[in-house]
Amino acid sequence: MKKRDVVKNIELFRDLRVGGEPSATWIRDTRAVLLARVAEQGVVSRAAQPVTMRSLLAGVMYNMPRSLRTSAVFTAALLVMFTGWIGGVAAAYNTVPGDTLYPLKRASERAQLALAGDQDARARLQVEFVGRRVDEITKIVETPAVSGDGDRLEEAVSQLRNNMRGVEVSLATLRQQSPGAAVRVAQLVGQKADEYHAVLAHANTPALGSESAVQEAKNIVVDASVKAVAVIIEEHTSGVGSVSEKEVATTVGEKIQAVSDRVDSLEEVRADAIPHSAQESATQAKVALSEAKTLVEKQDLSGALVKVIEGKELVKAAERITVAAIEASNALPFGMSASGTTGIVSIGVTSSSFPTTVSSTTPAVIEDPAPASSSVPTSVIAP
Amino acid sequence: MSNPLYEKLLLHRIRTSGDPEAFGKLYDLYIQRIYRFVYFKVPSTEEAQDVTSDTFLRLWQFLQAGNVVQYIGALLYEIARNTIIDHQRRHRPTESIDEEFALEIPDASGLAKIHRSAEVAEVLAAVRLLKDEYREVLVMRYVDGLSASEIGVLLKKSPGAIRVILHRALETVRTLLEPAKEK
Numbered sequence: 001m002k003k004r005d006v007v008k009n010i011e012l013f014r015d016l017r018v019g020g021e022p023s024a025t026w027i028r029d030t031r032a033v034l035l036a037r038v039a040e041q042g043v044v045s046r047a048a049q050p051v052t053m054r055s056l057l058a059g060v061m062y063n064m065p066r067s068l069r070t071s072a073v074f075t076a077a078l079l080v081m082f083t084g085w086i087g088g089v090a091a092a093y094n095t096v097p098g099d100t101l102y103p104l105k106r107a108s109e110r111a112q113l114a115l116a117g118d119q120d121a122r123a124r125l126q127v128e129f130v131g132r133r134v135d136e137i138t139k140i141v142e143t144p145a146v147s148g149d150g151d152r153l154e155e156a157v158s159q160l161r162n163n164m165r166g167v168e169v170s171l172a173t174l175r176q177q178s179p180g181a182a183v184r185v186a187q188l189v190g191q192k193a194d195e196y197h198a199v200l201a202h203a204n205t206p207a208l209g210s211e212s213a214v215q216e217a218k219n220i221v222v223d224a225s226v227k228a229v230a231v232i233i234e235e236h237t238s239g240v241g242s243v244s245e246k247e248v249a250t251t252v253g254e255k256i257q258a259v260s261d262r263v264d265s266l267e268e269v270r271a272d273a274i275p276h277s278a279q280e281s282a283t284q285a286k287v288a289l290s291e292a293k294t295l296v297e298k299q300d301l302s303g304a305l306v307k308v309i310e311g312k313e314l315v316k317a318a319e320r321i322t323v324a325a326i327e328a329s330n331a332l333p334f335g336m337s338a339s340g341t342t343g344i345v346s347i348g349v350t351s352s353s354f355p356t357t358v359s360s361t362t363p364a365v366i367e368d369p370a371p372a373s374s375s376v377p378t379s380v381i382a383p
Numbered sequence: 384m385s386n387p388l389y390e391k392l393l394l395h396r397i398r399t400s401g402d403p404e405a406f407g408k409l410y411d412l413y414i415q416r417i418y419r420f421v422y423f424k425v426p427s428t429e430e431a432q433d434v435t436s437d438t439f440l441r442l443w444q445f446l447q448a449g450n451v452v453q454y455i456g457a458l459l460y461e462i463a464r465n466t467i468i469d470h471q472r473r474h475r476p477t478e479s480i481d482e483e484f485a486l487e488i489p490d491a492s493g494l495a496k497i498h499r500s501a502e503v504a505e506v507l508a509a510v511r512l513l514k515d516e517y518r519e520v521l522v523m524r525y526v527d528g529l530s531a532s533e534i535g536v537l538l539k540k541s542p543g544a545i546r547v548i549l550h551r552a553l554e555t556v557r558t559l560l561e562p563a564k565e566k
Binding site for chain 2: 001002003005006007009010011012013014020021022026027030031033034035037038039115116117118120121124125
């Protein structure tokens with residue numbers, strides 16, 4: 001046989017099973033099994049990290065042959081010199097809404113989301129971005145007040161809400177695709193939301209009007225935290241999640257404690273400024289949380305979570321009433337008090353935007369409450 | 384042939400965010416080549432499948448450990464080679480390659496569709512008898528369609544050395560086929 005014929009025959013191997021061509025079914029099945037295993041290992045071994053333009057370039061350089069690195073560095077240096085773009089992206093990461101480079105930061109985040117390979121990565125990125133919005137909010141409220149701070153805060157809170165909604169959408173999709181991965185993301189959301197809430201709770205808010213913005217941000221992360229627990233419980237109940245009964249009970253217990261802490265801080269720190277209606281809400285919240293504890297002991301975790309949500313909504317209402325009263329008080333001339341008066345309405349919170357009651361019945365688990373800035377119980381305006 | 388920049392971006396996604404989907408794309412790029420590479424070194428299809436999937440799992444663990452990767456293709460072949468060695472240590476072959484091959488030839492429904500099926504079977508048998516280095520280069524060049532330079536990168540040899548190996552491998556196949564013809 002001629003050399004040319006040998007080559008032609010060898011080339012035919014690629015179409016033959018006996019020539020080493022794997023079956024399409026095996027390729028597909030192995031891919032699914034491998035990805036499930038690596039997804040499991042990946043979540044354990046590392047949390048999602050933000051992808052910045054700097055890290056992207058670093059990644060390419062890191063994987064580049066040494067012989068090419070010198071020329072690559074030179075090329076990158078030229079790029080920096082002539083465009084300043086990379087520096088711009090890096091600088092943009094410390095910006096807040098209203099800054100010139102802030103749109104660049106947001107564009108970079110959108111690009112990262114677009115490049116995210118799956119819902120799991122997307123959800124983790126959104127959680128990371130929520131953290132950035134929290135940083136932006138604290139940065140704005142803690143720096144000396146300048147003109148336009150209200151708009152900046154409003155935008156930061158709005159973006160925070162959008163990012164958190166993105167987390168929820170990704171989580172919902174992930175539950176359809178991979179319930180196990182959804183549970184792990186839900187755990188991450190719960191953990192991060194608590195961290196973000198702590199950061200916001202310790203933010204110093206000297207500027208007028210900033211309290212309500214921070215309050216709204218806190219409510220957004222707390223709502224997300226509770227929803228995450230709901231996902232964990234639901235997946236646990238359906239027997240899909242890998243979380244044990246004890247872990248779920250611990251998670252619910254932590255949420256009870258977190259809401260209890262909010263009641264305590266409300267009563268202790270602002271005791272002199274709490275309107276009567278807020279005190280009533282706080283008391284009802286305590287009752288709901290006490291019932292939640294009892295239900296946890298009875299291993300009725302879903303019932304306990306419902307009570308946690310009830311307590312959370314009551315605390316939220318109490319906090320809103322208190323914040324509104326404080327801001328009204330700050331707006332009034334020295335010596336006058338807004339607490340327990342209708343004066344609050346005059347600072348921009350209209351009666352039509354208030355919910356009619358603070359329900360003590362069990363609210364739907366996943367239902368979004370009305371935005372905090374537009375919902376204060378009617379009891380505030382009652383004489 | 385693969386796109387190095389695309390592979391580097393996939394590697395970056397795996398390294399920075401442990402992205403399984405990026406890993407899936409790398410799998411898609413290399414699964415057939417790695418399977419074929421393994422297939423000619425182990426006695427059965429089942430073992431080739433086990434070793435191949437184990438190779439990709441090891442690749443993931445290697446990347447997750449934060450190790451530097453210059454060229455993913457070369458790394459994969461190296462991992463595959465080590466995985467085969469480990470596999471052979473654990474599982475001593477119970478039947479010879481010839482016996483296995485004899486079992487495979489009747490699975491010729493695909494062969495029947497090819498005009499020169501008898502010739503293909505003979506060449507396949509001859510390639511099976513080659514030493515690893517010759518067989519690897521032949522398969523990479525004529526089945527996977529890689530250039531001498533690309534094979535050189537994978538096997539850590541110069542393109543000239545690959546061309547020499549290729550020439551010798553083809554000559555060896557021809558030599559193996561000639562006595563069969565004469566018979």
